[in-house]
Amino acid sequence: MKRIGGAPITWGVDPSPGWGHVISAERYLSELTKCGLSATELGPDGFLPADDLSDFLEEYGARVVAGFVPVVLYHRDIASEALVYTERAAGQLAATGSNVIVVGPDSDQAGYDKPVALDESEWTVFFENLARFDEIAADHGLTTAVHPHWGMAVEGQESVDRVARSSDVGFCLDTGHLHLAGVDPVEFVRSFSDRVAHVHLKDVDGAMGERVRTRQVPFRQAVIEGVFRPLGAGEVDIGGVVKALEEAGYDGWYVLEQDTSLQTEPEPGEGPLVDVEHSMRYLEKV
Template sequence: MTTKSGIRIAAAPISWGVCEVPGWGRVLEPATVLGEMAELGVRATELGPPGYLPGEPGPLRALLAGHELALVGGFLAVPLHTDTDAALRAAGESAAQLAAAGGEVLVLAAATGLDGYDTRPALDSPQWRTLVRTAERIAAAAAEHGLRTVLHPHVGTQVESGEEIERFLADSAVPLCLDTGHLLVGGTDPVELAKRHPERIGHVHLKDVRGDLADEVRAGRIGYAAAVGEGLYAPLGEGDVDIESMVHFVRQAGYDGWYVLEQDTALGESSRDDQPREHTRRSLAWLSGIVEPYQGDRE
């Protein structure tokens, strides 16, 4: 893809409630999710959790092509601080699949090894060194498949807080996925982080956040999954993240990669099936108002 005068916009199944966490919520069919992406004018997507879309490259390519969607990359949350061999195996399988289906980036998160994102143990120094070393080895292995690897600071993982992010940046050469929502919920201003480390931005996830609920999550008064169910993430421009400043800054700093609309959603039994589509439509409309999106002409 080429950038031309605008920005490259992609989507992700998590914006439709498709998540790897057990019991997260109702899961819509791939045909519905990919079809609504295409109807909204989106031309690329991240992969979604393992098993949601076909694992074999041929069927995956065919499914995406049927909706005129390219593959940007995929999210992989694995423990990096314990079993390095298991993490490398999982990452190798994911990288091979992504590369064969036309993906560009492996979005890596330092999972705790526990289900969900509500609890995380503290790491000792040897575990932290293992985490950093494993991330570096995964990045090298993914590069053999032609993929870039970014580390995604994520709520409920071993790299969440501002202190952990700065420590990782000091100890590792792996760039970051700048996720505006997870950063804010974790206590980091995404604009200030981008300004401190513009050269380390390797990928961007766009979310807007209700600050009141983010405060509740940080204070431990509500779990992350419950907060998502209560509407932690709002359509772009309707929350408390200064996304406009962040987008303008990273563009001026030379970032020309993807901007992925990746707004975590959980669909309960009473949730409307059209809510994800409507929220994504509003986000796209708002984004179009601050910068010209460029979504077409795949190479």
Template sequence: MNARIASAPISWGVIEVPDWGVQLDRERVLSEMVSLGISATEFGPEGFLPDAPAERAAVLAEAGLQAVGGFFPVVLHKTAEPGAPGDPLPIIERELEAYVAAGAGTMVLSAVTGEDGYDGVAELTEPEWAALFANLDRALDAAAAVGVVATLHPHLGTVVESPEAVARVIAGSRIGLCLDTGHYTLGGGDPVDFVERYSDRIVHAHLKDVSLEVAARVRAGDVGYREGVRQGMYQALGSGDARIGEIVSALRRSGYDGWYVLEQDTVVENEEDAARALENARRSVAFIRSAVEAEPESAAVPA
């Protein structure tokens, strides 16, 4: 079962958002992952691993890590016309070359607004929704053509964050979903309900535990997303309010056979923060191993 447990560099504070915090070097991050017994990882943001597909594959192989795939933010709602300015498919297809080279199987798309960070709110027009759905299906087909599964990550501060937006994607596109237990909570949803409603569409899972107290301040706009993370919005798995054990049990009952990725946004500003990130990752890995290896409840998840 451990082969299905992976991590992501964001759990060490490595992120695509400018001015987030100290960006630890990849040698340290990858070696600390391996020290925890992790055998697979997502790619991390642009620049963390080499851009050249063969070099990216070589770095992971040298570290002793399998490539899962990665979180790929891209603007998907502007146009679906092939070759038009803003067409996202060429960017997606170029990134897929690295997935093929590294043997990675999952592209986790995030439908970003085009602005830096995750504090904005976007309301799409009906033509923009139509472009989003079309591009999600185009990305799904382009990935499938090279043996990769494309999935959409509902995410705070993107064009798909709320339960209502997720329902529109389910109805309007063929793409599968990445369940992110933290971001779906921040978007106003219940991750256990997410599994019960959409078990047949979940193809990837990002596990975050959440302090609902801090999350409420972020949702209310009292503090920004980064500040909420810095204040402890995400806790070591099993230490917060997100019912991670119940979620994993529900996924297993549903027949989910994808990755369980420890992917908890962290702000690292100094060496003390870096040490705390490593300890939280250690505790989280132990928790998720126990949860994944436990016997699932026998009751089936409703369709």
């Protein structure tokens, strides 16, 4: 199986307060390529160097294929600033030769533990700003992909259907987040195969996933405790998703995105590298 990339969050890279230890970009790219991967997502703002990024990536034989941009789109005052960030991220992605920008439909609340339910006026503002986001993306030669995400404004089936009806943007299919929200990712492919512009592959521990779903444990704590598993070690039908996508003619990237939290710097040869190697062995059989 080809067209497989990695993501900094798989190595625990998330600068959010309390998330955990963040490794260097140099170690991330070194281990990424050691796993046989040559493609990456951009990661959080500032993780990979903005200056001379292409030269930096070339040292590791890597390229950027997409970037996750979390923005609040349903509040006019917040969205204006968010779209400035979008412009900057889109420019950086375009400069690396990437062709996808993933929008994380963020909320204005801390964390990911309270359901987000937009009212009609907020949905109106959301779609106005999503259209502006898409215009910025198009101006930079990028395809927009909305990422249904646990604890964000687009999460489960109802909000996914609303985005599908009310806009023509693409989707980033994240197997783990859809599964947490009660959406079968295989059925998602069958319903929206022509809208899938990017894919995040992650597996979910069944027992821990249910605790997240029923709000018994905060999302970030669940990540620390290993709610996301190497591919094939959880309960998501990863093979079925890949098969459905390939049969539908999907020709984009599959990004291994196993959200991880590190408490300390892993010893050489240990840490996220081990899980990624497990996932790669699984995909060899798909």
